[in-house]
Amino acid sequence: MKISLLKLFLIFIKIGAILLGGGYVILPIMQSEFSEKRKLVTQEELVNYFALSQSLPGIIAANMTMFIGYKLRGKFGALSAMFGVIFVPFWCIVLLASVLGKFVNNTYVQGALWGVGVGVVAMIILTTREIWQKSNRTLYFYIIFLLSLISILIMKISPIQTIILFSISGILFKSFQRKRGINK
Amino acid sequence: MIYLLLIYEFFMIGLFSFGGGYATIPFLYHISEIYGWYSLDELTQMVAVASITPGPVGINTATYAGLKTSGILGSLLATTSEMIPSFILVIIVSKILNKFSENFYVKVLLETLKPIGCALLASVAVGLLKPTLYDYKAMILLGILILLSWRSKKDPLYYLLISGIVGILLRL
Numbered sequence: 001m002k003i004s005l006l007k008l009f010l011i012f013i014k015i016g017a018i019l020l021g022g023g024y025v026i027l028p029i030m031q032s033e034f035s036e037k038r039k040l041v042t043q044e045e046l047v048n049y050f051a052l053s054q055s056l057p058g059i060i061a062a063n064m065t066m067f068i069g070y071k072l073r074g075k076f077g078a079l080s081a082m083f084g085v086i087f088v089p090f091w092c093i094v095l096l097a098s099v100l101g102k103f104v105n106n107t108y109v110q111g112a113l114w115g116v117g118v119g120v121v122a123m124i125i126l127t128t129r130e131i132w133q134k135s136n137r138t139l140y141f142y143i144i145f146l147l148s149l150i151s152i153l154i155m156k157i158s159p160i161q162t163i164i165l166f167s168i169s170g171i172l173f174k175s176f177q178r179k180r181g182i183n184k
Numbered sequence: 185m186i187y188l189l190l191i192y193e194f195f196m197i198g199l200f201s202f203g204g205g206y207a208t209i210p211f212l213y214h215i216s217e218i219y220g221w222y223s224l225d226e227l228t229q230m231v232a233v234a235s236i237t238p239g240p241v242g243i244n245t246a247t248y249a250g251l252k253t254s255g256i257l258g259s260l261l262a263t264t265s266e267m268i269p270s271f272i273l274v275i276i277v278s279k280i281l282n283k284f285s286e287n288f289y290v291k292v293l294l295e296t297l298k299p300i301g302c303a304l305l306a307s308v309a310v311g312l313l314k315p316t317l318y319d320y321k322a323m324i325l326l327g328i329l330i331l332l333s334w335r336s337k338k339d340p341l342y343y344l345l346i347s348g349i350v351g352i353l354l355r356l
Contacts, residue, residue, distance in 0.1 A: 017238050019339060026240075052277060055285075057202050058270040061240035066267075066274035078274065082267050086247070089239020090263060091246040094256060096233055107355050110186040115351020116232035117225075118322045119344040121312045122329035123235075126340075128305040131298065138277055141299045148303035152210075158218070159210045159304050163200045163297070170296035171289055178288070 003040060003072050005080045012065065012084025019061065019085075026050075026061045030068065040072060059087070144170065186254050187261055189219070194246055196263040198269035202301040205241030210304035212249055213311060221253040228312070235344050243267065278301075325350055
């Protein structure tokens with residue numbers, strides 16, 4: 001049974017609309033839509049996609065959307081899922097931004113923005129801690145972490161350049177290590 | 185010209201950000217510093233709005249940043265450019281699903297991206313903490329939020345709502 005591109009687009013509009021908070025709620029939503037209701041993707045495949053989505057670079061929810069769209073209808077499926085999932089959030093942001101523009105001088109709106117701004121800082125600190133805890137902290141991890149921190153904070157090298165620099169050095173270092181291991 | 189820069193910057197974010205919605209903030213922070221398309225205050229405002237509206241935070245921030253930079257077209261370009269790397273990567277990975285996670289270079293790359301991503305976020309935390317140091321109310325609220333979420337973290341939305349309400353109450 002094949003699902004139409006339009007139907008896929010519509011399902012993802014719904015998913016985008018109810019996706020609130022972190023990207024982690026996407027798995028249960030996808031399970032109910034694609035595995036329980038429609039039986040298009042198995043539970044196991046979804047968990048697999050979710051794990052891969054987290055280990056690939058990019059936005060987790062975007063990766064997940066692409067995996068399912070691509071599995072169901074190929075490249076066009078992935079694209080229609082992509083445009084579906086951003087549909088409601090897109091217009092919400094555009095609307096809210098214009099409304100906010102009018103009320104931004106209101107003292108209560110400013111108070112709320114100040115508060116949420118502090119909340120965002122807390123969330124960033126907690127996310128840092130979360131990645132830290134979830135990682136397998138080897139000596140290699142500590143060294144790369146420290147060098148990246150120096151590169152960004154002190155040497156003011158851009159995030160992308162830092163990533164490229166250390167990814168290449170990491171690959172060179174590990175390849176060298178592997179070669180020496182084989183030669184022994 | 186600004187559109188090309190916008191596409192480039194957000195494509196790179198989609199390609200290099202790692203570890204969920206807030207992981208894109210270091211890149212947005214950097215964009216604000218070098219292009220000045222929006223101020224740091226506006227950045228926190230953007231992240232706040234992106235967190236309380238439906239949709240993935242990482243994508244919502246792109247929509248908002250694009251909007252600030254060059255209107256609705258910018259918004260659409262930033263959002264889609266940020267998702268295109270996922271499109272390409274997922275197609276490649278779907279085709280070589282089994283071989284992918286066993287590949288040596290892929291393994292090393294993933295192992296390396298984690299500490300870098302962690303350092304990127306830590307540096308943004310430091311950058312955003314600096315202005316907070318001069319605002320004792322913000323320091324107290326931040327301390328309380330971290331204490332509340334340190335043991336068991338609920339959905340970020342929950343803490344953002346609390347802090348928003350505190351912000352309103354302080355103005356009464």
